[in-house]
Amino acid sequence: MNAPLLEIEDLHASAGGEEILHGIDLVVRAGEVHAVMGPNGSGKSTLAGVLAGKPSIEVTRGKVSYFGRNLLDIAPEERAREGIFLAFQYPVEIPGVSNMYFLKTALNAGRRHRGQEELDAIDFLALVREKMKLMQIDEKMMNRSINEGFSGGEKKRNEVLQMAVLEPRLAILDETDSGLDIDALRIVSNGVNALRSPDRSMIVITHYQRLLDYIVPDFVHVLASGRIIKSGGKELALELEEKGYAWIDGGAGR
């Protein structure tokens, strides 16, 4: 078995003074795709926030290690440069900074960190154009401000485009499928699947089983009220779809 890339042990976390995660254990190895499913309010986004280093979430107990390092001690930007990528459920709009400039800065920050040479404008453009094609994002969109005036689907495609350019070791997709029509869902899933590789792991957080028809996971975990209450293979998602969250939760899901 591969060495673990991410190990979460007894993770407790609070936001706004309220404990939301009550002891999560999860091990992710290289190349694995883990789906985390659960009803609204179960703590899915809080888990994603902990991994990315969101400042408003406080870890009160437990350990998270990434390649053997204590992840919780590392600043969000360094996590990113070390290969952690969070695709946001609600990507932020930042007027006044173009997508293109932003992405080039981000990519080169990571490359510098890893001792690689920075890409110049020409090489960067060649790289990003190839990924844009995959995500069906045109140049006009890239020259616009970050997510400004983008539709929900465009924002999600832009998240996956960033992921494709930054080539993370661990990608966390936080409800990337929410609010997408079937065409957008296909584009987003194709983009994600194109990135699957033996040394890249993913945590796919979703509310709906539908996404897992397109991104087939190796493992499925069900999160309810801040705990993983059931884990299994991809068939667990189907079972969940059939019987609803109430089946697992005993109706206690918040």
Place this chain on the structure above:
Amino acid sequence: MAALDPRQHYGEGFDRFERALGAAAPGWLKALRKDAFGRFAELRFPSTKQEEWRYTSVAPIAERAFELASDGAAELSRDDVEHSSFPVYACSLFVFVNGCFAPRLSAPRALSGSPYVESLASVLEHAPERLEPQLAKLAPYDAASFVALNTAFLHDGALVQVPEGVTVEAPIHLVYLSLPDQNPRVSYPRTLVLIGRGSHATVIEDYVSVGAGLGFTNAVSEVRLESNAQLDLVRLQREGGNNFHVSDVHVEQARDSRFIAHDFSLGGALVRKDVSAHLAGEGAECTLDGLYIASSRELVDNHTLIDHARPHGTSRELYKGILSGAARGVFHGRIVVREGAQKTDARQTNKNLLLSRDAEVDSKPQLEIAADDVKCSHGSTIGQLDEASLFYLQTRGIDAPSARRFLMRAFASEVTSRIRQEPLRDEIEEILLERLAREETGVL
């Protein structure tokens, strides 16, 4: 420090000036200067008891014995100019050192793309009758100490005169370079812009400083736009941390004329800017955009007045501020709509970004409307950098200081993006980025 009597101190300076630099002037100019100095002697420097100066004490200026800066051009090379300014428009670059035209540092007139720029001193010497009906007609000094002082010492500066029906393609770049030495020095840049009927020009007023001395820039600009004329005026204040800058711009707009100002203040010990536009003809348009950045103990105060005197006038005003450390910003935007100025459409916005707990801003709109069929609105906001945006940028590998700069730059871009000439816009964005990089020290 012994209390300084400004009447006496500036009076001695004025006498010396009259005997030396000012001696050759025509009679009307001598009379004007004398009158202006007399007015200054009565007014002295404004106090915070005056409404217009409530938030800004000029005591730091009043109590220092600034001496008139002499023409220091001989000490400078073109490299100094290129280093402190930007050479984008090398062929229409006009350099004024301590307010005096420096031909050696400027674009050679023969090669210059702008035969429309002259030095006031040269015109006063050769054809003073051209200036008599124009100079000091738009900037009243009866209630304005700093304008009075500038007018008292008037002897040089820039004249931009574009005749009827001409579009001047290359922006005219006026560099006002102050060169303080070991003594505190004051200079009085003066600009007169006359744009003829249907003509269009872009003028850059670029206030810079060379060296580490203590300088006080007291500038006055007068702008007259004939009917259907347009002026894009970019003003860049960046003398730096120790320096004082007080400037007044007075604009007179005839029918259907358009005045578009992009005003940038990059901070100083005390920066006070007054802009007033008088929309004297029907259908005139006025756009005042401004961006001010102040850190540590700097103070930047912008006072604007847009006076809608005739119907169908439009004004758009957007001022944005980025304040850190214990810096203070003041924005006072006054809009007057006179009786009969129907169908006026005026909109004013002031937005401020406070980057520290000790930074402060006073934002004050003042609308005086005497017509009943008008659209007028104003809005003011004060906020911090958005935490969610910062986090988003960090999760892409951008470190926190850079992420903050990203957001500051994004905030500023609403103002810079309206500059239409691309090379100029890029250059100003570059200058702002450098300035914002220094902003970090003031961040909590």
